[in-house]
Amino acid sequence: MTQALSRRAVLRGTGALILAFSLSGRAFAQTETGASATPLRGLPGSLDATPRLDAWIRIAPDGTATIFTGKAELGQGIRTALLQVAAEELKLPLSRLDLITADTGRTPNEGYTAASHSVQDSGTAIRNAAAQVREILIGEAARRAGVARADLIARDGVIAGPAGLRLSYGELVSDTLLHVDAAPTSILTDPRDFTVMDRPVPRVDIPAKVTGGAAYVQDMRLPGMVHGRIVRPPSYGARLVALDAGPVEAMPGVLKVVRDGAFLGVIAEQEWTAIQAMRRLATLARWEETAQLPDEARLPEALMALPTRDTTILDVGQPDAPSFTLDTLFTRPYLSHGSIGPSCAIAHLEGDAMMVWTHTQGVYPLRDALAGLLAMPPEKVRCIHAEGAGCYGQNGADDAGADAAMLARALPGRPVRVQWMREQEHAWEPFGPGMVARVRAALGPDGAITAWQHDVWSQSHMMRPGPPGTLLAARDKAEPFPPAPPVDLPMPEGGGDRNAVPLYVLPNARAVNHFLPEMPLRGSSMRSLGGYLNVFAIESTMDELARRAGQDPVEFRMRHLQDERAKAVITTAAERFGWKDRPKPPAGGGYGFAFARYKNLEAYCAIALEVAIDADTGRLIVTRVMAAVDTGQVVNPDGVRNQIEGGIVQATSWTLFEGVRFDRRRITSVDWAAYPILRFSRVPRAVEVHIVPRPGLPFLGAGEAAQGPMGAALGNAIRDASGQRLATLPLDASRIRHAMMDPPPLR
Amino acid sequence: MTTFTVNGTRRTIAAAPDTPLLYVLRGELELNGAKFGCGLGQCGACTVLVDGEPVFSCVTPVMLLEGRAVRTLEGLGSAEAPGPVQAAFIAEQAAQCGYCIAGMIMRAQALLERDGDPDDAAILAALEPSLCRCGTHVRIVRAVKRAARAMAGKMEAVR
Numbered sequence: 001m002t003q004a005l006s007r008r009a010v011l012r013g014t015g016a017l018i019l020a021f022s023l024s025g026r027a028f029a030q031t032e033t034g035a036s037a038t039p040l041r042g043l044p045g046s047l048d049a050t051p052r053l054d055a056w057i058r059i060a061p062d063g064t065a066t067i068f069t070g071k072a073e074l075g076q077g078i079r080t081a082l083l084q085v086a087a088e089e090l091k092l093p094l095s096r097l098d099l100i101t102a103d104t105g106r107t108p109n110e111g112y113t114a115a116s117h118s119v120q121d122s123g124t125a126i127r128n129a130a131a132q133v134r135e136i137l138i139g140e141a142a143r144r145a146g147v148a149r150a151d152l153i154a155r156d157g158v159i160a161g162p163a164g165l166r167l168s169y170g171e172l173v174s175d176t177l178l179h180v181d182a183a184p185t186s187i188l189t190d191p192r193d194f195t196v197m198d199r200p201v202p203r204v205d206i207p208a209k210v211t212g213g214a215a216y217v218q219d220m221r222l223p224g225m226v227h228g229r230i231v232r233p234p235s236y237g238a239r240l241v242a243l244d245a246g247p248v249e250a251m252p253g254v255l256k257v258v259r260d261g262a263f264l265g266v267i268a269e270q271e272w273t274a275i276q277a278m279r280r281l282a283t284l285a286r287w288e289e290t291a292q293l294p295d296e297a298r299l300p301e302a303l304m305a306l307p308t309r310d311t312t313i314l315d316v317g318q319p320d321a322p323s324f325t326l327d328t329l330f331t332r333p334y335l336s337h338g339s340i341g342p343s344c345a346i347a348h349l350e351g352d353a354m355m356v357w358t359h360t361q362g363v364y365p366l367r368d369a370l371a372g373l374l375a376m377p378p379e380k381v382r383c384i385h386a387e388g389a390g391c392y393g394q395n396g397a398d399d400a401g402a403d404a405a406m407l408a409r410a411l412p413g414r415p416v417r418v419q420w421m422r423e424q425e426h427a428w429e430p431f432g433p434g435m436v437a438r439v440r441a442a443l444g445p446d447g448a449i450t451a452w453q454h455d456v457w458s459q460s461h462m463m464r465p466g467p468p469g470t471l472l473a474a475r476d477k478a479e480p481f482p483p484a485p486p487v488d489l490p491m492p493e494g495g496g497d498r499n500a501v502p503l504y505v506l507p508n509a510r511a512v513n514h515f516l517p518e519m520p521l522r523g524s525s526m527r528s529l530g531g532y533l534n535v536f537a538i539e540s541t542m543d544e545l546a547r548r549a550g551q552d553p554v555e556f557r558m559r560h561l562q563d564e565r566a567k568a569v570i571t572t573a574a575e576r577f578g579w580k581d582r583p584k585p586p587a588g589g590g591y592g593f594a595f596a597r598y599k600n601l602e603a604y605c606a607i608a609l610e611v612a613i614d615a616d617t618g619r620l621i622v623t624r625v626m627a628a629v630d631t632g633q634v635v636n637p638d639g640v641r642n643q644i645e646g647g648i649v650q651a652t653s654w655t656l657f658e659g660v661r662f663d664r665r666r667i668t669s670v671d672w673a674a675y676p677i678l679r680f681s682r683v684p685r686a687v688e689v690h691i692v693p694r695p696g697l698p699f700l701g702a703g704e705a706a707q708g709p710m711g712a713a714l715g716n717a718i719r720d721a722s723g724q725r726l727a728t729l730p731l732d733a734s735r736i737r738h739a740m741m742d743p744p745p746l747r
Numbered sequence: 748m749t750t751f752t753v754n755g756t757r758r759t760i761a762a763a764p765d766t767p768l769l770y771v772l773r774g775e776l777e778l779n780g781a782k783f784g785c786g787l788g789q790c791g792a793c794t795v796l797v798d799g800e801p802v803f804s805c806v807t808p809v810m811l812l813e814g815r816a817v818r819t820l821e822g823l824g825s826a827e828a829p830g831p832v833q834a835a836f837i838a839e840q841a842a843q844c845g846y847c848i849a850g851m852i853m854r855a856q857a858l859l860e861r862d863g864d865p866d867d868a869a870i871l872a873a874l875e876p877s878l879c880r881c882g883t884h885v886r887i888v889r890a891v892k893r894a895a896r897a898m899a900g901k902m903e904a905v906r
Contacts, residue, residue, distance in 0.1 A: 075844025206837055207826040210820070210836045211780075216779075270774060272766045389784075390844030645883075646881045646882035647882065679875050680870075680871040680888075
């Protein structure tokens with residue numbers, strides 16, 4: 001394993017984002033949410049790290065309650081769901097609750113809002129904390145009134161008891177009453193008695209968002225606020241060799257040109273002036289470019305040629321069959337998060353304290369990274385989450401926060417708002433990594449799988465702050481921070497190898513994670529991480545095996561499953577779709593089915609769908625989708641449906657349209673024309689989501705459950721329509737058209 | 748100086764004539780509805796109505812607006828008293844992050860003022876210039892249909 005080339009590149013100060021750390025094993029192993037992988041205290045959810053009840057819930061003398069969460073609203077509806085959980089267990093009406101989200105000055109540290117963990121981590125913590133607060137209030141009422149606890153009941157913010165006894169929460173609470181650590185167990189409300197949870201409570205944030213209320217960090221206007229823009233290098237690691245900023249500094253309305261090495265920014269009173277100054281400055285800067293990107297047309301080969309750190313993540317029986325029925329290489333390109341609003345942040349240096357309003361997914365990790373970047377003590381940096389456009393993983397949010405802080409430091413006393421431009425977001429955000437998965441499988445004479453091997457190649461899916469070197473500004477400044485070491489997220493959740501272990505019962509199976517420490521393109525977390533490609537690979541293979549064995553693909557899956565919850569979602573989706581009695585599709589039509597349990601730990605999701613393909617153009621329309629999900633105890637059924645519907649449509653876009661484009665030096669897909677995503681004309685015509693009820697079971701995240709199965713179901717439907725197995729993503733019109741033209745050999 | 752109406756109120760704008768309308772709305776006029784999405788007329792997040800027609804405010808210089816009538820999301824209603832399209836989006840919970848929704852609502856408004864009973868194809872075509880990344884499309888289409896019913900008075904009230 002030699003990495004001398006990229007190490008030299010880094011030592012030269014070029015190839016800035018190509019990493020050269022040679023670590024043994026998974027030395028930097030951590031979790032995707034940043035939480036400890038091993039419990040500290042044995043307390044439920046995030047109470048384990050932050051046990052004090054009043055860190056989560058405070059009750060005011062007027063009987064209203066404020067709930068604190070370290071998680072952030074990303075458009076997934078977490079604000080409403082967490083309020084529902086708190087209201088249910090506190091026995092307080094929603095109207096008397098307020099929620100404070102991720103703020104290093106005020107809320108618990110819950111790491112990153114990621115990995116579909118928010119309801120599981122924060123929801124569990126708030127639910128248990130609320131239940132314990134309610135019991136403490138009952139105990140306090142019993143003590144004051146001199147009655148038995150058993151005679152008291154909490155209802156609508158009041159503890160009620162015999163002989164008209166009524167003590168409000170506001171009367172009972174005192175400064176110290178809730179300043180206690182949580183107990184390991186709580187008296188939780190029986191799901192049969194729910195009045196707020198498991199109800200489709202309307203999202204509390206939607207009215208402002210549809211009427212022009214101040215809803216996003218982009219909408220904040222602070223007194224004295226000025227506008228910043230950044231000039232980014234033309235390619236990774238480019239060196240600024242000459243710049244005469246004089247003409248820009250002389251522009252009316254320009255307050256400052258900020259330069260620190262290759263980090264370039266402008267600050268102006270008005271936003272449009274800042275944009276014009278940015279454009280002018282960009283024309284004045286001369287760069288030396290050194291980046292060497294892979295050949296886009298041969299990306300899979302380039303990835304597989306990189307040095308690897310191999311981990312066997314599954315090894316049972318004798319997976320080395322003498323011959324395999326199938327041996328397929330599945331590949332995906334780099335994918336853009338594609339946030340509709342480019343990243344934005346506001347920073348304000350007042351005295352020796354820096355405030356940053358940011359749509360980061362992790363205020364505490366970003367705070368630490370900024371403290372490092374600015375050489376400030378962490379307690380002097382405060383990061384406050386303010387919503388941005390949906391991010392679906394790590395987009396430019398953290399980098400924009402760093403950019404704003406760099407500019408604010410150069411203009412103390414004035415809040416500086418930095419808004420990235422579209423082309424900056426598309427060129428500089430950390431992409432969802434390009435990947436390769438090879439699946440080999442053998443069928444026995446009875447039509448059951450006898451051997452299975454899965455190999456997956458991927459760079460890190462976890463390059464979030466912490467280390468300052470994760471931030472673009474920290475890499476560009478005159479004294480750059482070293483690139484952050486690549487993190488190989490360990491199993492069971494995994495990173496590139498997420499969902500590479502099939503949930504199917506396979507007597508002889510091996511899965512190997514070929515982790516790529518180098519990063520040809522900047523990458524980090526994007527919804528479902530490696531799960532999307534691994535599920536695409538596994539479920540495409542299952543479908544193909546079923547065809548080879550002459551079996552129905554749904555029955556073939558059921559035959560290889562023992563997990564009853566998996567079987568339940570598959571049966572539900574198949575029955576509601578009418579899979580068994582599906583009519584023969586018209587010409588160009590096809591059916592597809594796929595299933596996965598996200599991470600093999602979170603929500604179960606099965607999808608059946610029908611497509612119509614125009615053979616002449618390769619244009620595919622999804623005419624009908626039926627999804628069944630099991631997310632454990634549901635907090636908000638409409639919220640779950642919204643997330644699953646969204647996952648289905650987003651994965652339709654990834655699968656049919658998307659791939660980051662680049663030449664040997666630069667990212668070239670820097671707008672929506674070069675990086676097309678799904679538009680309305682191609683939206684699935686009917687989407688139905690059925691929730692399999694699991695009252696009382698632990699919460700399972702829903703935000704990333706549908707993407708893998710949706711991509712695979714599309715591939716399987718194209719196979720059904722064309723007779724061809726497509727394994728190279730995206731399954732775009734050109735590839736589909738060719739598949740439809742080829743004589744179908746296997747149908 | 749350019750003079751036009753914004754949500755019915757006459758405004759005289761000091762910004763340079765080549766300033767895109769989006770920055771005047773968000774800056775000088777402090778209106779949040781129109782969003783910056785691409786600055787290229789590709790995504791629709793900045794959509795407003797000019798004389799009833801949807802336009803990309805990010806690529807429309809204010810000099811073109813002399814004497815015209817601009818309507819933004821704020822002109823359709825408020826959180827307390829949402830207009831029929833806004834109310835339909837709330838009723839259908841047709842938002843995830845919501846960043847694109849202002850543009851969607853403006854396009855839907857323009858469509859429904861022109862065609863009170865659009866079919867699916869007309870709705871999809873009207874919304875085609877607007878991108879949504881959360882995948883809320885199915886709900887957005889439902890919301891437009893609901894708004895059409897409400898505006899036609901076929902539905903007693905929108906929740």
